[in-house]
Amino acid sequence: MKGRNLVEDDRKLTVRAVERALDILLCFTQGSDLSLTEISSAIGLHKSTVHRLLTTLEDKGFLSRDAGTEKYRLGIRVWELSTHLPVSENPGTLLLPAMERLRDRLGETVSLYLRDGLERVRIQAVQSNQAIRRVAQIGARLPLTVGASSKVLAAYAPAEVQQELLESEDWPSSVDRQRYAEQLKEVLRSGYATSFEEREPGAAAVAVPVFGRSGELAAALSLSGPVSRLSIETLADYAAELREAAVEMGFMVP
Structure with a gap:
């Protein structure tokens, strides 16, 4: 029995180490160059523990360290x-040519977003x-x-996601829930x-849904730029062109 408990403890420690290593990698969704102190603070672990994990990730090639800045x-x-991601399952790769054509026609930045929980992730941009x-x-998240x-x-x-979002404790005070x-x-x-200047001053955007061939939402397609050009x-005028482009893109997504 004692031996079995030791094995189970070892497994728990191994799983915990993997989780911590993945938490470190996920820190780089918020920044490209991070110090030991920044990573330690972000994941809430002691520097000595983080340093051991960083060394392993560096040895395996998942991280690199700048000798000058120590970041x-x-x-x-x-x-x-990433190069082995299935193209058929990656809307960011599949839809890039269509996004470039849209950018060339309308002259503004075009982005593609997916929902991850209560956040959106920009998976492609032109x-x-x-x-x-x-x-x-x-x-960017x-x-x-x-x-x-x-x-x-x-x-x-889904309705449950909307409810969770509208009841979120992290809801910004500047946004009226009922209006949203x-x-x-x-x-x-x-x-x-x-x-129109909702998230950052001077920026405006319009977005439409992209539905895959299965009829389910595949992504959100947006066009953004400065308010000086986007009244x-x-x-509203660009929304019609984005909807047409989104229909074409939908045939490319499973």
Whole structure:
């Protein structure tokens, strides 16, 4: 019996180490260069424990360390893994050419988002070629409470997800819950959502749903740029073009 308990304890320790290592890797969704102190603070572990895990991840090529700054960044192994993602299951890869055509036609930054819990993740972006533009970072995580893409993803999410979102303790005080709920209903009626300086000053966006061939929501397609070029009226005009593009894209997604 004692031997069995030791084996079970070893398994628990192994699983815990894996979870901690994955938590470290997930820290890099928020930044590209992180110090030992920053990582330790982010995951709530002592520096000595984090340092041992960082050393292992560095040895395996999942992280690299800048000898000058002593900061860590993602290593080559992460890129190697990403190249083996099934193309048929990666909307960001499948829809990139169509996104580039949309950018060339409308002249603004085009992004693609997926919902992950109560957040949205930008999985693909095509930057505007204009001098003044909105730069969209791939991999960025944003809350579902503000922004055109957030409203699209929330509007077409299951009812239980919407309820969890609207009852969230992290709800921003600047956003009226009832007004937001009404906006979700309007998204379902009109088929698109807009935002005008909701998340950041000087930025505007319009977003539409992309449905796969199965009929389920595959992603949110958005166009964003400076308010100097994107008035409320312009966003409404662009919504029609985004909807047409989204229909075409839907045939590319399983």
